[in-house]
Amino acid sequence: MKTILVGLLLTVVHSSILFxxxxPSKFGDIPMDDIKMTTYDHDSSASAVILMDFGKCYITENAVSLILNFERHFRIKILSNDALHPGGPADIEIPLLNIGTDEEKVTSLKAVTYNLENGAIVETKLSKDGIFKQKFNKNxxxxxxxxPNVKVGSVIEVSYTxxxxxxxxxxxxxxxxxxxxRSSEYWALIPDVLVVTKYQQGYIPITDYESKPQNTSTFQVEAHHWKAQRVPAFKTEPFMTCEKDYVTKVNFAVSQIVQPGRPIVNVMKSWASLNNTLVDEPQFGKLITGSxxxxxKAEELTAGMTDPLAKATAIYNYVKQSIEWDGSKEKYPDNLKEVLENKKGSSADxxxxxxxxxxxxxxxxEMVLLSTRDHGFIRQQYPMERQLNYxxxxxxxxxxxxxxDATDRLLPMGVLPERCLNGVGMLISRDNHGWITIDTKIKAKTTISADLTIDESASIKGKLSFLYDGYDAHDVRQEYFGKGEQDFVKSFLNNRSWLFEKTEFQNVNDFNTPAKQIHDVVISEHATVTGNVMYVNPFVTxxxxxxVFKAQQREYxxxxxxxxxxTYMAKINIPEGFVLDEIPKSRVLMLPGNAARYTYNISVTGNVITAVSIFQINKSLFVQSEYADLREFYNHVVAKQAEQIVLKKKI
Structure with missing residues (x-):
C-alpha cells in the first residue's frame, strides 16, 4: 500500500467540502474551564469524560488510486484515580487492517497531555519512542x-488520520x-463510487442528523452528518455478551465499488458466495482433504479401531494435548506443518x-464459521465476512x-468453549451450507452436599463435598491447574473463618467425569447464639x-x-440441649415456560434438619421484556436463602 502525505491527498478539488x-475545536486550544473541571455536571460519578470527539471519513484521489481517509480528534478529561488504571482512557489503541503486504497507516498523529501548574497550562507531548505496534490477529x-504525565485533572488530546x-x-x-x-460529531462523506448501507444500533437515540449532496469535480458525494450531546456512559450489566453489540453507534457496510472505466467490485456478495469460495479454497476446504x-499420525492413533466415535475421540485427545492454543481467535489457518512442529497455534490452526x-x-x-461472544453477534442481513472471527x-x-473445538484441554469432545456460544454459525459445505444454531446441551452445574453437626457454642463441624459438572467443572479445573492445589484451597478459604481438617480432590484429571472436592471442615462464624436462642442459616456456603440484577430496567x-x-443439600444435626423453634417454609418458584425454577424443601426427622435447594436457569437467553420477572425471581431466591433456622435451649 502506498504511503501518501495528507497534503497530497487533499490536492483534488475536494477542499471546498473536506475543509x-x-x-469544532482547534488542537491545543484548551478552555480553562475544562482544565479546572473537577466533576462532570451530567454524571458526578464519572472517572473521566470525553469532552469532544470528532470524526470524518472520506475518499480522495492521487495519481494512481483512490484513498480512504479517516480522521479523528478527541479530548478526554481525567476526573479521578479510577481513570488511571492500565487500559484506561490514557491508553490509546488504533486498529489497523492489513491484507497481504498492504496495510492501513497512521499519519499526522498528535498526542498531548495538559496540566494546570501554578495557574498556567503546561503541555507534555507524546514522543515517537512511546508509540508501539502489536499484532492483534492475522488481519x-x-x-x-x-x-505521558497523566494524572487527576489532566486533559488529554489526540488527533490522527x-x-x-x-x-x-x-x-x-x-x-x-x-x-x-459531552459532544460527539461524525461526518461520513460517501462518494458515488461506493454503494454503502448504513445502520444505527444502541439504545441512545441520535436525532441530530442531516444529509445533503455535495458535488465535486471528481465525485458526487452524499455528506452524512451526526451530532450527539451529553451521551451517558455505557454501563455494563451482568451476563452481557459483547459491549460493542449494544453501544450507540453508526455502522457502514460497503457492498460495491463502482469506478468509471473499471469492473464493478462486489464487496458484499452473499453468504452462499462466501461458502462456495471457501469450499474450494486451498487454504480452507482443500486444506482438509490435502495436508x-x-x-x-491419524492412522496410528486409530489403528485397530472400528467405531467412528472412538476414532474421533482418540484424534481429538491427541490434538488438544499436543498443540497448545496461543490464545488468538482466527478463522483461517497458517502453515499446518509448522504448527504441528511448533506444537502451538491459533484456534484455526x-x-x-x-x-x-x-x-x-x-x-x-465440515467447518463452521462463527463470531465469538467477545466479537459480537452476527447480523445475517449483512453478508460481511468480517463479522466472523472463529x-x-x-x-x-x-x-x-x-x-x-480442540483448543481447550480441559473440555471433553463435543463441549464447545463458552466463547463460542453466541447464537449461530455458518456451516461451510458443498451440499449442506447454511446457518446452524450454536448452543449447548451442557449445563454449568454444581451439586453441594453438607453433613453438619452444631455444638452448643454454635461451632459447626462436618463434611462438605462439591461436585462440578459441565462448564462449572471446566472453570474449577482451570483454577485448580492454574493455581495449584495448595493455592486453590487458600483461594477457596479466602475471607472464611473455616478450618479444613482434611481435603480430597477427585477426578480433576478426568475431563469426561465431574470434578469433586471433599472437605472435613470446622466453621466457627456461621451460627450465632443470643441468650437462649441459636440462629443458623442452612446455607453454610x-x-x-x-x-446480581440491580437495575430496575434493562436495555439489553x-x-x-x-x-x-x-443444588445444595444440607443435613444439620441439632445440638444437645436445643430444640427446634422455627424453620423456613418450603417453596417453589417458577418463571413462565419453566425458564427458571427454584425449589426449596426443608424437613425435620427426629434431631436432624434436612434442607434441599435447587436453583435452575433452564434457558440461556432472556430478552428485555423478560427482565422484570427474572429480577424478581432472583429477589425471591435471595430472600428465601436468607431465612434462618431458630433453635432454643431446652428449659
Missing part, C-alpha cells in the same frame, strides 16, 4: 501509545463509551489439523451432529446473598451462555 467539515494490528487503499473498510463511528461523552503429512485428521480416517467433517469443526457420527438481553443449575 468545511472541520473539528488486525494495533498502534498503541500511552499519554488513518489512510488506506481498502475502500470497503469505511469506518464506523461510536458515540457511546464506558465514560460519558497429507497428517495421514500417518488447531481445528483445521483436527478436521484434516478426521478426514484421513474416514470421519466426515472456526470450529462439525462432524456427524451415528446420525448425531457434533460441534467440536454458596448462599445467594445479593441480587440477559445471556447466560449456557443453562445453569446449583
Amino acid at each position: 468545511a467539515q472541520k473539528s 488486525i494490528s494495533l498502534q498503541t501509545f500511552t499519554l 488513518v489512510t488506506s487503499d481498502f475502500l470497503f473498510n469505511f469506518h464506523n463511528w461510536q458515540f457511546q463509551y464506558k465514560i460519558p461523552v 497429507g503429512f497428517l495421514k500417518k 488447531i481445528n483445521f489439523i483436527l478436521a484434516s485428521m478426521f478426514e484421513k480416517v474416514g470421519i466426515p467433517v 472456526v470450529i469443526c462439525s462432524t456427524k457420527i451415528a446420525d448425531k451432529t457434533m460441534l467440536i 454458596n448462599q445467594l446473598t445479593d441480587n 438481553p440477559v445471556d447466560f451462555g449456557s443453562p445453569q443449575e446449583e
Whole structure:
C-alpha cells in the first residue's frame, strides 16, 4: 500500500467540502474551564469524560488510486484515580487492517497531555519512542501509545488520520463509551463510487442528523452528518455478551465499488458466495482433504479401531494435548506443518489439523464459521465476512451432529468453549451450507452436599463435598491447574473463618467425569447464639446473598451462555440441649415456560434438619421484556436463602 502525505491527498478539488467539515475545536486550544473541571455536571460519578470527539471519513484521489481517509480528534478529561488504571482512557489503541503486504497507516498523529501548574497550562507531548505496534490477529494490528504525565485533572488530546487503499473498510463511528461523552460529531462523506448501507444500533437515540449532496469535480458525494450531546456512559450489566453489540453507534457496510472505466467490485456478495469460495479454497476446504503429512499420525492413533466415535475421540485427545492454543481467535489457518512442529497455534490452526485428521480416517467433517461472544453477534442481513472471527469443526457420527473445538484441554469432545456460544454459525459445505444454531446441551452445574453437626457454642463441624459438572467443572479445573492445589484451597478459604481438617480432590484429571472436592471442615462464624436462642442459616456456603440484577430496567438481553443449575443439600444435626423453634417454609418458584425454577424443601426427622435447594436457569437467553420477572425471581431466591433456622435451649 502506498504511503501518501495528507497534503497530497487533499490536492483534488475536494477542499471546498473536506475543509468545511472541520473539528469544532482547534488542537491545543484548551478552555480553562475544562482544565479546572473537577466533576462532570451530567454524571458526578464519572472517572473521566470525553469532552469532544470528532470524526470524518472520506475518499480522495492521487495519481494512481483512490484513498480512504479517516480522521479523528478527541479530548478526554481525567476526573479521578479510577481513570488511571492500565487500559484506561490514557491508553490509546488504533486498529489497523492489513491484507497481504498492504496495510492501513497512521499519519499526522498528535498526542498531548495538559496540566494546570501554578495557574498556567503546561503541555507534555507524546514522543515517537512511546508509540508501539502489536499484532492483534492475522488481519488486525494495533498502534498503541500511552499519554505521558497523566494524572487527576489532566486533559488529554489526540488527533490522527488513518489512510488506506481498502475502500470497503469505511469506518464506523461510536458515540457511546464506558465514560460519558459531552459532544460527539461524525461526518461520513460517501462518494458515488461506493454503494454503502448504513445502520444505527444502541439504545441512545441520535436525532441530530442531516444529509445533503455535495458535488465535486471528481465525485458526487452524499455528506452524512451526526451530532450527539451529553451521551451517558455505557454501563455494563451482568451476563452481557459483547459491549460493542449494544453501544450507540453508526455502522457502514460497503457492498460495491463502482469506478468509471473499471469492473464493478462486489464487496458484499452473499453468504452462499462466501461458502462456495471457501469450499474450494486451498487454504480452507482443500486444506482438509490435502495436508497429507497428517495421514500417518491419524492412522496410528486409530489403528485397530472400528467405531467412528472412538476414532474421533482418540484424534481429538491427541490434538488438544499436543498443540497448545496461543490464545488468538482466527478463522483461517497458517502453515499446518509448522504448527504441528511448533506444537502451538491459533484456534484455526488447531481445528483445521483436527478436521484434516478426521478426514484421513474416514470421519466426515465440515467447518463452521462463527463470531465469538467477545466479537459480537452476527447480523445475517449483512453478508460481511468480517463479522466472523472463529472456526470450529462439525462432524456427524451415528446420525448425531457434533460441534467440536480442540483448543481447550480441559473440555471433553463435543463441549464447545463458552466463547463460542453466541447464537449461530455458518456451516461451510458443498451440499449442506447454511446457518446452524450454536448452543449447548451442557449445563454449568454444581451439586453441594453438607453433613453438619452444631455444638452448643454454635461451632459447626462436618463434611462438605462439591461436585462440578459441565462448564462449572471446566472453570474449577482451570483454577485448580492454574493455581495449584495448595493455592486453590487458600483461594477457596479466602475471607472464611473455616478450618479444613482434611481435603480430597477427585477426578480433576478426568475431563469426561465431574470434578469433586471433599472437605472435613470446622466453621466457627456461621451460627450465632443470643441468650437462649441459636440462629443458623442452612446455607453454610454458596448462599445467594445479593441480587446480581440491580437495575430496575434493562436495555439489553440477559445471556447466560449456557443453562445453569446449583443444588445444595444440607443435613444439620441439632445440638444437645436445643430444640427446634422455627424453620423456613418450603417453596417453589417458577418463571413462565419453566425458564427458571427454584425449589426449596426443608424437613425435620427426629434431631436432624434436612434442607434441599435447587436453583435452575433452564434457558440461556432472556430478552428485555423478560427482565422484570427474572429480577424478581432472583429477589425471591435471595430472600428465601436468607431465612434462618431458630433453635432454643431446652428449659
